[in-house]
Amino acid sequence: IYSSRKTICLITRNYLKSNWCSSEVHVASFRLFDEQKDVLVLVFLEDIPAYQLSPYHRMRKLVKKRTYLRWPKPG
Numbered sequence: 001i002y003s004s005r006k007t008i009c010l011i012t013r014n015y016l017k018s019n020w021c022s023s024e025v026h027v028a029s030f031r032l033f034d035e036q037k038d039v040l041v042l043v044f045l046e047d048i049p050a051y052q053l054s055p056y057h058r059m060r061k062l063v064k065k066r067t068y069l070r071w072p073k074p075g
Helices: 013-017 019-035 057-065
Strands: 007-011 040-044
Parallel strands (some): 007 040
């Protein structure tokens, strides 16, 4: 993550359940805030309501403050 220009997180319900989710988002968001560079790209592959992001406070904060992508777009 530190040697990459960008970090892309593909977010699904299964990803949120994985042990890697919180550590990957933690490291990427730390770099985002520490270096003041836009290095993190969040791509939601499923529609995940905000209440389901509640346990993942870092990700929830990122979604509120930053732009994220939905793929594929509904419709």
